[in-house]
Amino acid sequence: MELFATKGYAATTVDEIAATAGVARRTFFRHFRSKEEAIFPDHDDTLERAKAVLDAAPAHENPLDTVCRGIKEVMKMYASSPKVSVERYQLTREVPALREREIASVARYERLFTRYLLGHFDESAPGADGEIDEPLLAEVAASAVVTAHNHVLRRWLRAGGQGDVEGALDRAFAVVRRAFGDLPVISGRPPRPAGPAEGEVLVTVTRTDASLPEVMRLIEQALARREEAPSPP
CATH class of the missing domain: 1.10.357.10 (Tetracycline Repressor, domain 2)
Incomplete structure (x- = not known):
């Protein structure tokens, strides 16, 4: 949040966040998939x-x-x-x-x-x-x-x-x-x-070049359709 406040959200990179936190880039990605998820x-x-x-x-x-x-x-x-x-x-x-x-x-x-x-x-x-x-x-x-x-x-x-x-x-x-x-x-x-x-499994298919926000939206939509479906008898 300090970096976002001083540099702006778009200009702040994951590498800068990791360095400021005193961890390696790979450590960041063990916990979060993106900047958005870290927030x-x-x-x-x-x-x-x-x-x-x-x-x-x-x-x-x-x-x-x-x-x-x-x-x-x-x-x-x-x-x-x-x-x-x-x-x-x-x-x-x-x-x-x-x-x-x-x-x-x-x-x-x-x-x-x-x-x-x-x-x-x-x-x-x-x-x-x-x-x-x-x-x-x-x-x-x-x-x-x-x-x-x-x-x-x-x-x-x-x-x-x-x-x-x-x-x-x-x-x-x-x-x-x-x-x-x-x-x-x-x-x-x-x-x-x-x-x-x-134990229920949800499978979502998307393009390999899709951005992470797009993939997340597809997953949310799939979950919404699943939860709106009628319950089995």
């Missing part, structure tokens, strides 16, 4: 922590409350290093490629929460027009939780990482709960898994 090193672990919250949820808990608790893992990640989080936020506003990477990360959380909510809705509960549209309801509710979280997070980052972000987040979630307080929650049907089955 977002913690989303994979945070996604797993959020999934663990969903998997360990008490049977009596409203699934919307569970999702709100799950996304708090993201806020904890940012709040653990306010200075770095603010610098990273400023950088993503300036570099389109990083903004795209951030949007892709947000989409992963939304898919996780959508699948979880979909597994907890009552198929026998009709909608306002008598029709049942569980996928729409799950996606809208999950998006509302993520949007509320991101709204509070952006305010906190714009304020330099200062303020009672946890209290602001709880107030935002209260708004979401009022809007979705009558979700048709089920009892008795085992929920669908929050993520892909353990």
Whole structure:
């Protein structure tokens, strides 16, 4: 982040990052595949922590409350290093490629929460027009939780990482709960898994001259199609 601030993101090379950190270039690539990945090193672990919250949820808990608790893992990640989080936020506003990477990360959380909510809705509960549209309801509710979280997070980052972000987040979630307080929650049907089955393999084909950002986008698209596909009977 210091190099990006002084030299600019585009002008900073991996070699310079490695040298400043006091490690060899090959050591850098043992941990990160690119500069972009070095800026977002913690989303994979945070996604797993959020999934663990969903998997360990008490049977009596409203699934919307569970999702709100799950996304708090993201806020904890940012709040653990306010200075770095603010610098990273400023950088993503300036570099389109990083903004795209951030949007892709947000989409992963939304898919996780959508699948979880979909597994907890009552198929026998009709909608306002008598029709049942569980996928729409799950996606809208999950998006509302993520949007509320991101709204509070952006305010906190714009304020330099200062303020009672946890209290602001709880107030935002209260708004979401009022809007979705009558979700048709089920009892008795085992929920669908929050993520892909353990050991599942995804194969993606791309050109050998494709850039890393392009490859990452293709993988994200493939994962999105996989998670949107109907669950096997």
